[in-house]
Amino acid sequence: MERCREKRAELVASLGGRCVKCGSRKNLEFHHKKTRTWIASQLNRWSRLKKYSEEIEAGLIELLCKKCNQRAGKPKDDEFTHDPDFVPDF
C-alpha cells in the first residue's frame, strides 16, 4: 500500500533516518524501548502505522539497524515485540 510506505518513510525521517547506535542508514527497524502493549496481528497495517506514529511522538521508539537490534537481544515472543511488516525499507 503506497500510503503506508509514504507514512513509514515519514516516520523514519522524523526519527533522524539513521540507527541511533551506529549511524547506519540501512536495514532500519523500529525498536520499542519498552515492550509494546498491543499485538501486531490484531491490527491492520494502517492501524499499526498509526500506533507507531503515536509511540514515536511519545518518545517510545528509536531507530536501530538490524544488526544493532539483534545485538540488543532477541525477544522471547517475536510476534509481540518484533513486527517485520514495519521494517522501514529504502
Ligand SMILES: [Zn+2]
Ligand atoms: Zn546500528
